[in-house]
Amino acid sequence: MRSLNEMRQERRRRARRYAGAIVCVLLGATLGVLHDRSSRHSHADPVTSAIRTGTAPFVEGAHSLRRWFGRQVGWIIHGRTLDAEMQRLKAENERLIAENARLREAEITARRLRSQLGFVQQLPPSHVAADVIALFPNPNFRTLIINRGSRAGIRLHSVVVAPQGLVGQVYDVAATTSAVLLLTDAASAVGARVQRPESRAVGVCKGNGSDLLTLAYLPRDADVRLGDTIISSGLGGTEGVYPKGLVIGTVVRVGEDASGAERIVKVKPAVDAYRLEEVYVLK
Template sequence: MARFFRRNARLLAAVGVVVVLVALMNVTSQERHHLTYIEQKTAELMAPAQRWTYGLASGIRAWVLSLGELRSIRADNNRLKETVADYEQLRVQLEEYRAENERLKALLEFKTQAAYPTVAARVIARNPDSWFSQIIIDKGRRAGLSQDMPVITPSGLVGKITKVTETTATVLLLLDPESGAGGLVERTRDTGVVLGQAGATGNLRIKFFSRDAKIEVGDDIVSSGLGGVFPAGLPIGRVAQVEPAEFGLVQYAEVRPSADFMHLEEVLVINQPPAGGGGP
């Protein structure tokens, strides 16, 4: 017996590791309300580095984009290269400030118009893989955030908070396969559930409760308020494709989201349940 274990030590170790990982997956795939100590500490320790690196990458991206715009100007002003370089540096910086200012102004305008108290937060990281869709923001429990708070931008609903540490929060985007939000067709008031899909395609799917739902390409989808997490009336997206109900009892449609999930930089967190919002 001992010889068997000695001979197959590596194989047994590998099998053991696989069994432990599968068991862990099974346990952690359930909805959890608390992070483990290791997850909590990892998130807190990595947050400052993530904030700094994400900011740096954002700056570099703005700089790279601006290079394309200025290529022709540079050719014409060759002799003023050094001066242009100085101005260029300043321009990029100003452009970045201007863009940020515009975004923040829109956010502030939206924030003052919004019927809910909100907390503004910056995106500091995204999930490393290509299967899930979540972001990490730079506000956490200290800013009054807690689990299940809805996250929005001026253009539409973004998702909800799933995990919170003292200084950061993880936001499950609507695009995530585990995400679900009550939605309705603004024109016909047909209701359904807006779902994300694994392996982000950039689009959402809405599953209607009725197979007779009258839905057309171009219809606007807004949150229904059902489910109790998201307030009613927030823009979710526009129907891009209707999938006919074949044998099933439900009908699906592909929805192009209103929020620009690819370029999320600042978001607002609704830090109080909406008045009268939420249902079963």
């Protein structure tokens, strides 16, 4: 049988065991009451505040560490996604640039055509509008190609004009295109007249392969001055191609040859062939 001393020790052990449990239950109940009371008064209980205060530095440190780690290696994790997004944005930017250029060109074309409305209304009803599709500014053969041909009623020697003035004449016709000989070509010549009322001198404007025309066959006493506007005279008999009154250009030089026997008059064409986009063919 156990001794009285052993029985007493056993009771003490059980008492300590139960005492710990009882203390935990009482402490939990006390904390619960405090938390409930603080919540009803919208205040944090002291224990929760103490725990939050004590753990705050650790939580903040962990958050800072996570952000630092994200900055260091995040590009590795998200690199592929970012690269794909960059490529998408680049393609979209290129598309918008092209679309903006297209709209800008459409606006410029519309404005240019609007400015030609008054000129077009003055043309004969039988005219044909055409786009310039090629330009060959060879000094020996100055021509351009338009996108209208025999199917549109274009014929050899049809006169070609622009809002600025005379362009030239058709010298070759296909079904859907035509070739135009420019005034500046060495083979071109047009009867010309000084528009100024005090003069009205008559001559012939000839191309010579340069950017200027030569006004030839003028009378020695012809009144021609710098700045005079030169128009087509409509003269030329049955071989005449150009109707009267079309603007040819402006006088930029007046002089005489070395012998003094012949006058030299240079005319700058009114039409800059290098900038032509649309022309009108008089059938």
